[in-house]
Amino acid sequence: MAAPAPERLLILGGTAEGRALAAPAAARFGPSLTVISALAGRTRAPILPAGEVRIGGFGGSEGLAAYLREERIGLLIDATHPYATRISSQAREAADQVGTERLALVRPPWRPLPGDRWIDVATVEEAAAAIPVEAERVFLTVGVRSLAPFAARADLWFLVRLVDEPAEPIPLPRHRLICARGPFAEADERALLEEHRIDCLVTRASGGEATAAKLAAARARRLPVVMVRRPPPPPGPCAASVEDALAWIEERLGRLRARPS
Numbered sequence: 001m002a003a004p005a006p007e008r009l010l011i012l013g014g015t016a017e018g019r020a021l022a023a024p025a026a027a028r029f030g031p032s033l034t035v036i037s038a039l040a041g042r043t044r045a046p047i048l049p050a051g052e053v054r055i056g057g058f059g060g061s062e063g064l065a066a067y068l069r070e071e072r073i074g075l076l077i078d079a080t081h082p083y084a085t086r087i088s089s090q091a092r093e094a095a096d097q098v099g100t101e102r103l104a105l106v107r108p109p110w111r112p113l114p115g116d117r118w119i120d121v122a123t124v125e126e127a128a129a130a131i132p133v134e135a136e137r138v139f140l141t142v143g144v145r146s147l148a149p150f151a152a153r154a155d156l157w158f159l160v161r162l163v164d165e166p167a168e169p170i171p172l173p174r175h176r177l178i179c180a181r182g183p184f185a186e187a188d189e190r191a192l193l194e195e196h197r198i199d200c201l202v203t204r205a206s207g208g209e210a211t212a213a214k215l216a217a218a219r220a221r222r223l224p225v226v227m228v229r230r231p232p233p234p235p236g237p238c239a240a241s242v243e244d245a246l247a248w249i250e251e252r253l254g255r256l257r258a259r260p261s
């Protein structure tokens with residue numbers, strides 16, 4: 001008798017977690033699982049995950065639903081960034097529509113440690129208003145699409161860090177742009193804060209190890225950190241680690257295999 005066709009897993013990625021999941025998923029489940037990773041195609045030279053890779057949007061939840069159907073995707077893991085809310089809700093709608101099993105892989109948020117001076121805010125607009133009055137030179141790591149609210153703060157100088165050179169000019173009157181991709185080392189982050197005489201950090205509660213060193217550097221210098229809260233995770237099953245996501249795949253593969261054909 002011919003071996004059953006492999007189940008197909010789509011990982012919505014563009015994150016370290018997505019990459020960290022693709023290789024062990026392919027290795028652990030071998031010939032019974034085909035692993036495909038999808039990237040939005042925003043980053044100029046993305047680090048590619050192991051296995052098959054598809055680059056570019058699907059065309060909304062309808063487009064993603066059509067892809068899931070056509071490609072016979074049985075399992076979908078949404079490992080996108082915690083602030084990439086559009087693709088996560090599209091993933092939920094598409095998976096519900098097609099009947100694809102879906103899991104969100106959501107990295108744990110950072111937690112404040114003794115010595116941290118975090119100012120919790122709900123939005124980037126609030127963050128722009130919450131920068132302490134004594135601050136003059138702000139390190140801004142909120143992503144290219146969240147810079148506009150800071151344009152009103154002509155009283156401040158910003159050090160803006162992005163992964164890629166932006167397509168449009170930065171909308172801030174007084175700033176310096178640096179383009180760099182994590183992981184960042186704490187010693188380098190401390191040196192950056194010192195070199196630019198930074199007196200406040202504004203960031204998002206992204207979580208993850210690659211960009212956590214700036215928080216340790218800010219703590220060491222006793223700097224205030226304006227922290228933009230995360231949007232809520234997508235409803236439905238969530239895993240906090242790659243290991244938990246692998247366990248979910250294993251359990252679902254067992255169930256899918258047990259289905260009557």
Ligand SMILES: NC(=O)c1ccc[n+]([C@@H]2O[C@H](COP(=O)([O-])OP(=O)(O)OC[C@H]3O[C@@H](n4cnc5c(N)ncnc54)[C@H](OP(=O)(O)O)[C@@H]3O)[C@@H](O)[C@H]2O)c1
Nearest residue numbers: 012013014038039040057058059060080081084085086087
């Ligand atoms: N937001 C961040 O700060 C951030 C940080 C690090 C990495 N990323 C990664 O960068 C990507 C884009 O982030 P975003 O905030 O622009 O997302 P978003 O606002 O949630 O999604 C915008 C559109 O991009 C496409 N898209 C997003 N992620 C995709 C993926 N993994 N594969 C294929 N298409 C995808 C979808 O287009 P269609 O409607 O055409 O399907 C979606 O409607 C995400 O994959 C995310 O994991 C984001």
